[in-house]
Amino acid sequence: MDPAWTRLAVAGLIPVLLAASAPMAVWARMVLIVVLVLAMAQGWPALVRARHDTGSTAVIALTGVAGALAVAWRQDYGAAGVVMALSVLIAFVAQMLRKGDRRGLLESLSSTVSGGLVAIAGAAWCALEPGVADPAVIVPCSLALFIGALLTTLEVRASVLETLTMTLPAVISGAVGGLLAVIGFFGPAHTGLGEAAQSGGACLIVGFTAGVLMAAANRVLWTHQWVPGGRAAIASAIVPILAVGAPSYAIARLMGSFVAG
Secondary structure (H helix, E strand, O other), rough: OHHHHHHHHHHHHHHHHHOOOOOHHHHHHHHHHHHHHHHHHHHHHHOOOOOOOHHHHHHHHHHHHHHHHHHHOOOHHHHHHHHHHHHHHHHHHHOOOOOOOOOOOOHHHHHHHHHHHHHHHHHHHHHOOOOOOOHHHHHHHHHHHHHHHOOOOOOOOHHHHHHHHHHHHHHHHHEEEEEEHOOOOEEEEHHHHHHHHHHHHHHHHHHHHHHHHHHHHHHOOOOOOOOOOOOHHHHHHHHHHHOOOHHHHHHHHHHHHHHOO
């Protein structure tokens, strides 16, 4: 299959599943993040053109899974920092124990650590508190990611695509966030016009953050000329969704109540 359409299918489906998990228990979102981390870990070496070392893939997968489990269990994103610190040590040990050709040792180590950072950022989706904060942040962010995925089908210059990716998802997320507040999606106490405008403005910020990260991922990780198909295309679609988890958690902590009026 054409890697462009593979990436579009994955990047369009995952935000829908992420939005659907917003009103569910944290464990349901944790299962989704674990699946995404495992898929990303499989394609990360090919995506960054690193040596395909099964040890590196295993370290990235272990980091993401352990981070998601720890964060969901403790409901504290601070637990992910401990997991990340341990994963760096494990990555060093894995490279030291690597047999055979040891060329590209530094590149393999750096790609493993950077892949672990992406996985740990994704674990932040499991830290969003049940109730108001998770749907108020997850739904507009998922919508922005979905719109950003659709924009990749446009045959326009890269600069135009990046501008659209940073602006259009934010505008749509803000408008939809205000509409959801009006119809009572965030609760009956947040249906006034003032609260709806407040929610729409905050969702605009959430959508802009998601759009900026997706535009950056498009610039760094995706061009039709060099990204191979299969696992790399899937990983390139998952990376921005995982990476936006950490800033979304920060927005939820700082503005969760503000988003919901």
